[in-house]
Ligand SMILES: NC(=O)C1=CN([C@@H]2O[C@H](COP(=O)(O)OP(=O)(O)OC[C@H]3O[C@@H](n4cnc5c(N)ncnc54)[C@H](OP(=O)(O)O)[C@@H]3O)[C@@H](O)[C@H]2O)C=CC1
């Protein structure tokens with residue numbers, strides 16, 4: 017696999033008009049080793065990107081092109097910031113032109129094609145490409161991502177739940193009851209994308225707080241597949257997502273029952289050691305209460321570990337920006353690995369407060 021040279025990486029984005037697409041544009045336009053080459057929109061072909069997104073004036077001087085007009089096969093890497101089912105139709109053709117693919121949707125996340133068909137209501141059209149795809153969570157699988165031609169960028173909720181659970185599942189000895197893990201997660205409204213949808217209307221989402229997908233959400237099988245890989249056995253997970261009245265941000269609270277033989281574990285130290293040296297996972301000091309605004313617009317995910325009243329329940333609090341570490345930032349982190357760049361290149365923005 018070739019690694020990066022001094023020539024800029026030519027990047028294309030399919031789905032540049034959506035929320036993760038514009039976030040990719042923001043990050044890639046500041047990336048020192050990337051040249052933006054093509055950005056697609058099926059509806060806005062010919063429109064300067066900065067006319068739609070004025071924050072990019074002076075930074076991106078490309079126009080949108082239709083996916084057919086855009087010379088995606090001349091890119092080094094193409095990001096798909098599109099709905100599920102789009103990347104799997106085009107990945108093979110791009111790979112044949114030596115273009116690497118990073119899909120922000122779910123086409124290359126689940127290895128089990130039947131589970132994919134069940135949750136995404138479509139058959140997988142590219143199982144051969146899926147076989148070589150790597151699940152793009154760098155803190156869990158960085159070496160395989162470095163070698164990958166195709167990366168399935170994780171869902172936003174799964175990133176928080178998996179990184180919040182990995183230390184206790186990878187400790188080398190049983191620490192928690194893996195038959196009963198609870199993930200109580202909340203997302204800002206941008207998690208639903210830029211499409212017109214009743215649930216995303218101001219009058220519906222503002223001044224409101226609601227659970228959804230309680231009977232089953234498509235991120236449940238994604239989290240479960242990856243948990244089984246890292247734990248070496250199935251993990252019993254209850255996952256309940258909520259919509260909260262903020263634009264960006266995600267908060268997952270994990271409730272874990274500590275096994276009787278593990279009650280003397282120093283969980284704070286365990287988490288600190290597991291993520292020592294990780295640029296984008298911050299294990300906060302004992303007693304901390306992370307806030308979503310402490311990661312807003314940054315690629316950082318922050319974790320705090322609690323043990324209320326010193327009892328046998330471990331509470332792990334995890335925050336990230338759904339559009340950055342939960343999507344576009346993680347995709348750029350994966351690109352850096354795939355092209356042999358330092359993982360943090362172009363991703364060291366400090367969060368925006370207040
Ligand atoms: N929002 C979030 O927080 C997260 C989103 N994701 C995933 O990332 C992907 C993109 O999400 P998001 O940016 O929020 O979605 P949006 O709905 O905001 O944007 C989707 C984009 O895809 C384009 N598009 C739609 N259909 C097609 C098609 N058939 N062919 C080519 N382009 C198409 C649209 O552009 P146009 O109509 O102009 O062509 C639009 O720019 C989704 O799969 C989502 O699940 C993952 C993690 C977090």
Ligand SMILES: CC(=O)N[C@@H](CCC(=O)OP(=O)(O)O)C(=O)O
Pocket residue numbers: 120121122170171172173203204205206207208209235257259
């Ligand atoms: C608030 C909200 O609606 N969030 C989305 C998740 C977005 C995302 O990351 O999921 P995918 O990439 O797997 O679609 C949802 O629950 O459907």
